[in-house]
Amino acid sequence: MESAGENLGGLSIAGGWISSSPNLDKNLGILSAEEIALAKMLLDKGQKHLFDHWPEPGVDDTRKKNFLHQVARLNSSYPGGLVSYIQNARKLLSDSKAGKNPYDGFTPSVPSGEILTFGDEKFTLLEEAGVRESRKAAFVLVAGGLGERLGYKGIKLALPSETTTNRCFLQYYIESILALQEASCRTVQGHGEAEIPLVIMTSDDTHAPTLSLLESNYYFGMKSSQVKLLKQEKVACLNDNDARLALDPNDSYKMQTKPHGHGDVHTLLFSSGLLNLWHRADIRWVLFFQDTNGLLFKGIPASLGVSATRGYQVNSLAVPRKAKEAMGGIAQLTHTDGNTLFMIFRYKMVINVEYNQLGPLLRATGHADGDVNCETGFSPFPGNINQLILELEPYIQELSKTRGAIAEFVNPKYKDSSKTSFKSSTRLECMMQDYPKSLPASAKIGFTVVDKWLAYAPVKNNPEDASKVPKGNPYHSATSGEMAVYRANCLMLKKAGVLVADPIIDIFNGQEVEVWPRVTWSPKWASTFTDVIWKVGKGCSISQRSTLVINGQNIVLDGLRLDGTLVITANDQADVKVTGHVQNKGWTLEHVDYKDNSIPQEIRIRGFKIYKIEQLELNYMESGKFQFPEQEGAE
Numbered sequence: 267m268e269s270a271g272e273n274l275g276g277l278s279i280a281g282g283w284i285s286s287s288p289n290l291d292k293n294l295g296i297l298s299a300e301e302i303a304l305a306k307m308l309l310d311k312g313q314k315h316l317f318d319h320w321p322e323p324g325v326d327d328t329r330k331k332n333f334l335h336q337v338a339r340l341n342s343s344y345p346g347g348l349v350s351y352i353q354n355a356r357k358l359l360s361d362s363k364a365g366k367n368p369y370d371g372f373t374p375s376v377p378s379g380e381i382l383t384f385g386d387e388k389f390t391l392l393e394e395a396g397v398r399e400s401r402k403a404a405f406v407l408v409a410g411g412l413g414e415r416l417g418y419k420g421i422k423l424a425l426p427s428e429t430t431t432n433r434c435f436l437q438y439y440i441e442s443i444l445a446l447q448e449a450s451c452r453t454v455q456g457h458g459e460a461e462i463p464l465v466i467m468t469s470d471d472t473h474a475p476t477l478s479l480l481e482s483n484y485y486f487g488m489k490s491s492q493v494k495l496l497k498q499e500k501v502a503c504l505n506d507n508d509a510r511l512a513l514d515p516n517d518s519y520k521m522q523t524k525p526h527g528h529g530d531v532h533t534l535l536f537s538s539g540l541l542n543l544w545h546r547a548d549i550r551w552v553l554f555f556q557d558t559n560g561l562l563f564k565g566i567p568a569s570l571g572v573s574a575t576r577g578y579q580v581n582s583l584a585v586p587r588k589a590k591e592a593m594g595g596i597a598q599l600t601h602t603d604g605n606t607l608f609m610i611f612r613y614k615m616v617i618n619v620e621y622n623q624l625g626p627l628l629r630a631t632g633h634a635d636g637d638v639n640c641e642t643g644f645s646p647f648p649g650n651i652n653q654l655i656l657e658l659e660p661y662i663q664e665l666s667k668t669r670g671a672i673a674e675f676v677n678p679k680y681k682d683s684s685k686t687s688f689k690s691s692t693r694l695e696c697m698m699q700d701y702p703k704s705l706p707a708s709a710k711i712g713f714t715v716v717d718k719w720l721a722y723a724p725v726k727n728n729p730e731d732a733s734k735v736p737k738g739n740p741y742h743s744a745t746s747g748e749m750a751v752y753r754a755n756c757l758m759l760k761k762a763g764v765l766v767a768d769p770i771i772d773i774f775n776g777q778e779v780e781v782w783p784r785v786t787w788s789p790k791w792a793s794t795f796t797d798v799i800w801k802v803g804k805g806c807s808i809s810q811r812s813t814l815v816i817n818g819q820n821i822v823l824d825g826l827r828l829d830g831t832l833v834i835t836a837n838d839q840a841d842v843k844v845t846g847h848v849q850n851k852g853w854t855l856e857h858v859d860y861k862d863n864s865i866p867q868e869i870r871i872r873g874f875k876i877y878k879i880e881q882l883e884l885n886y887m888e889s890g891k892f893q894f895p896e897q898e899g900a901e
């Protein structure tokens with residue numbers, strides 16, 4: 267057996283580095299040169315405790331080697347490796363202990379951006395511009411989160427965005443991207459068939475079920491080569507202020523790990539090499555989005571239009587924010603640094619400030635009332651919905667400097683005010699919206715505000731927590747998420763001239779919501795408001811108890827008076843015009859309780875299930891022109 271002072275696989279151990287860890291020393295003979303190098307790195311960084319319990323060689327050797335394999339993975343998945351991770355952790359933990367505010371010296375102000383009004387001329391023009399640009403876009407969906415607050419046993423992407431059609435979030439997203447792809451290619455003659463790439467960031471918690479959802483549904487119509495899954499790794503947990511790494515309480519040959527946050531997406535995109543590939547394929551925009559927002563794509567064309575016309579390097583999609591609402595505010599932060607005798611440096615950035623930091627920051631900078639509404643009835647700071655549009659070229663340039671590393675933070679829960687020990691291990695975290703933090707002050711960063719009813723209805727909270735949300739605040743539950751889809755579709759139809767009955771108020775799982783007629787359409791029917799206007803003629807009406815399902819591209823409603831349920835399905839070669847009076851018993855909503863385990867979880871978390879009594883189904887699977895009801899005398 268070799269021992270300290272010898273040469274192992276080219277690694278000189280004569281320097282005595284091993285002397286601090288006799289148990290590791292005894293085991294050097296069972297380790298490869300790479301494993302020894304990793305162990306040395308850990309000892310150098312004050313992590314000797316990780317080996318203190320190692321028994322003699324011959325006992326648990328495979329587990330010891332597996333431990334170092336895990337160390338190798340953690341080392342390679344973090345920019346700069348574990349050495350950087352430990353250094354960054356020490357700095358952030360020491361700042362946290364000292365109570366240092368990351369925004370010290372910064373003054374917030376309202377940045378400049380585009381505030382859109384749904385359906386006006388500017389909105390329509392921007393939507394057109396956005397659709398044109400779409401074929402130069404790549405979409406990135408961050409879906410590595412477990413969704414602990416929602417408490418759903420499956421992945422959130424598999425949840426129905428609404429239960430009238432049971433279209434799940436992933437299907438809605440993919441169909442929306444394909445609809446944009448088709449619409450965009452139609453706007454440019456002779457540019458061939460663009461394929462919009464989709465990247466999904468997964469984690470150990472979500473990877474296998476996401477892949478299986480895609481495969482069992484034939485990628486929802488997208489080519490499998492168009493979709494790429496990038497799995498994020500967790501990061502090592504930290505036991506104390508010296509950033510001593512934590513071992514898994516259930517397995518002393520395993521490092522304890524926790525999620526690093528959605529900011530990992532930048533590192534993964536950088537290391538995957540995809541960005542350069544996209545650049546060579548003439549892609550100009552990268553659109554980031556989250557796992558459960560059934561309205562998201564209604565706001566995308568116009569905001570992409572804003573990026574293109576304003577030349578924004580970073581564009582955050584936002585909605586009007588009520589003061590103190592639990593969503594970050596987009597703010598311009600200006601730092602005045604008077605540390606030099608000769609000049610005053612000003613540094614500014616436009617960034618999301620999380621809601622728990624915005625109030626204190628405002629109060630510390632002369633706004634005695636903190637986070638309050640202005641004369642519009644809303645906070646002057648737009649609410650971040652974490653949908654980012656980045657211009658690819660400057661994004662690549664920036665990531666080449668940072669290797670995709672994003673500003674991190676740490677949030678230890680201290681045992682007491684001495685801040686010397688933690689209640690449980692902590693870890694560094696990062697958020698994708700913090701990307702602009704490293705950009706120079708000259709970077710063109712803006713935001714696009716769209717109506718909340720149009721673009722934001724996430725599903726994050728379980729029924730119990732949602733029912734406790736103070737009245738008037740958003741529930742962000744499966745109930746409110748589904749109702750928001752019907753509401754948005756109805757409001758769009760109304761704006762296009764359809765007489766849509768007013769909603770009724772009902773209570774599901776303790777949440778009071780507006781129930782609009784259940785209107786849904788496949789994304790290919792309408793990607794923009796102009797599409798809706800084109801496909802809706804005069805004299806249409808929809809009663810409150812109605813359900814309308816439109817599945818197909820070329821379906822026009824003209825003088826349709828609906829009182830019941832109508833499901834229209836048509837292939838792309840069928841031109842269908844639907845008119846007349848349709849009346850039947852329709853579909854009703856039945857109350858169910860979220861605690862009723864006899865009902866599937868994806869249904870009971872809504873507090874209702876759809877009871878299908880009677881409907882009219884129209885199917886057009888051949889090419890040609892069709893009208894319902896068929897005209898008398900027509901062949």
Ligand SMILES: O=c1ccn([C@@H]2O[C@H](COP(=O)(O)OP(=O)(O)O[C@H]3O[C@H](CO)[C@H](O)[C@H](O)[C@H]3O)[C@@H](O)[C@H]2O)c(=O)[nH]1
Nearest residue numbers: 408409410411525526527528556557593594650651652724
């Ligand atoms: O390690 C992680 C953690 C999360 N996610 C994904 O990131 C998205 C966002 O996660 P959460 O829904 O848990 O996000 P939060 O509610 O904590 O907050 C985020 O979304 C809000 C709006 O929905 C605000 O914009 C806020 O500023 C932003 O951080 C989800 O798609 C989730 O799957 C990952 O991919 N990996």
